[in-house]
Amino acid sequence: MITPSELDLLKRAQAGDERAQGALYDLHWRSVYLYALRLLVDSDLAKDTAQNAMVKALASLKTLDHPKALRSWLLMIVRNEVFTILRTKRRNGVEPLEQHMDVLVENRTPLEDVMNGERSEIIRQALENLKPAFREVIVLREYEQLSYREIAAVTDSTESAVKSRLFHARKVLLEQLRPFFRERSTS
């Protein structure tokens, strides 16, 4: 949902107003960076990616026909940037988003290792352990609050695919967090 003031900002930015472009950058920077961070799990890489994406977005702002879709459009550009990085990583032996969907958890850090840590750290770790394709739909739905249709537009897939992927991502996430949930509900 875009506010009237943001719409006005966007129109001025599209007309070439540099101050409006700067304000738009500030307004969306954090959301764009967090999305890149969740997908890449590397803060430096996420910063570079988000910055590149924002620069590209501002440069092609005139091509945005539907101002209401600004957030989805920005996230789509970030996603493309992330894909480019993951493709480069794949050449160096790292899998991209869509590969090995049957392997559900990446097993980076066993959750037991952070069980004694902070609650948010446990959730973060469980999220990071998800396959990127699953992590992405969780982030878009829970953090960015996008609808299934918007997620489908960002991820270039169908609504039913989003529905299914989100359901499976939640199942896997809950599977990881269930011991923690039980511990919390009994204490």
Place this chain on the structure above:
Amino acid sequence: MTCLEHEEHISRYVDGELSEGESGSMFAHLTVCSHCRSFMRELLWLRAELMSEKEKTAFDLAMQDAEAKHLAGVSWTTPVRRAGWSSRRVSLSLPITAVIAILLLLTSALLTRAIVETPPPKEVILISLPTVEVQGYRVEATPTVRQ
């Protein structure tokens, strides 16, 4: 419908993406299935935890930004006030200030040492004796120096 299918409906329900008819069927199932009720509870708990993590991350980032800005705003300058220049501030960088301070210390140390080690001037008294004649010889007395 199987529990797995109901679980998918629960997932859509928490997202507000379930039709009214589907919701009715899901709730009817929940009244008789403890497994699916438990899944619903866990899903709602997961959502709350994710929201909490999101807020925590946003707070951490805001703090990092604030710290970075704070650090960027601090410069190592030493304001120097001079008489008659009350409205002006002269800023010197820390290394230059340090060098000046060391030079001042060295100079004062050298001056102190020079003052302490200089011996006091010696007191000189010249005594002139009168010339006398002894048996036709003229004897001139040598001036003596006494400290």
